[in-house]
Amino acid sequence: MITLYAFKALPAFAVGLARDLRIRWALEEAGLPYQMHLVTPEEVNSPGYRALQPFGQIPAIEEDGFRLFESGSIILHIGERSDALIPRDPAAKARAITWIFAAVNTIEPAIRPLLMLDLFHTGEEWAKAQRSNAEATIKKRLNELAVALGDRAYLEGSFTAGDLVMTTVLRMLRHTDLVEAEPRLQAHLKRCEARPAFQRALVGHMAVYEPA
């Protein structure tokens, strides 16, 4: 069985965003069973964990001695076993992978500066001036993404791992109204979050970080 590594504790801002959620979601879409290993702050810096995850991040997975880190890579690896995530047709597969990279290397880099300002520099004078630039960059990218999506239900028509990773990246903006400002994108986000596999993944994630 796959073991998924996630943090034992998260700061409040990361609950519902930490990247174990996207792996849980992918595993739920693929119908693959998994067990959790919750990493304590002490374990993060242990040689053992660093051998699995050199940067002390989550997620990582382990299965029969095979070990992998980086959420994008783990999702591609899971996707090889499920065409619910990555289509088998080579051209369709390449397009799905393109949206994973667009999520983590085009959309997320636009979002990160705003996130850093809002999380760590609220109220600082210089941050206020930078914030409008950061917002403008995000608005531009989200509009481009909405145009690319067009009237399709999913980025390539049918759901792929590209929609999955894009959704988890767009969720980083949940403290703003920037996604709502692009109705087609907002509808896409809600459509993806309504998937039963996402709902199951979210319940599992929340059970760890916000115990009843």
Add this chain to the structure above:
Amino acid sequence: MITLYAFKALPAFAVGLARDLRIRWALEEAGLPYQMHLVTPEEVNSPGYRALQPFGQIPAIEEDGFRLFESGSIILHIGERSDALIPRDPAAKARAITWIFAAVNTIEPAIRPLLMLDLFHTGEEWAKAQRSNAEATIKKRLNELAVALGDRAYLEGSFTAGDLVMTTVLRMLRHTDLVEAEPRLQAHLKRCEARPAFQRALVGHMAVYEPA
């Protein structure tokens, strides 16, 4: 034949860094012939180019009607045709892909804030204070990467597309001495840049942006 889209003109800071370079390099490693299409500022915003690249970025590729964007995705696509880039063994393949994601989604996000400060905010008071934080983040990540590399010649022993993308990301720090501060990483960078395929790619790239 593959057509590779790159910008017709680049600002000085991007010459030798723009992401067509990593695709040229991958194509040279794979021994695949290609032709260039240089995109003008007017063409970038045309509906035709946006249909190929929704965000108006480079690179993109086109081959017999098949179109793809995002450099990470293009490299995986090229890698499917060459085990000089992506090993055939599934576990080794997954590890190579992991380093591509580590480059673009762990190392590059650590580098970007410093790059933004040094390119667009030099001399501003707030930027000076932020710069030492940004440097500290990079140092931590580069040290972790150096430890992961260890005494191996390449990240997984033999050269893969993971080393290729990592090299192009580490080159973003060429205006600093941060990579030099990690001798094993610096040696890896020099080893990768010394590859004949990188040298051919660089000559092709520079011929466009710094004509003799």
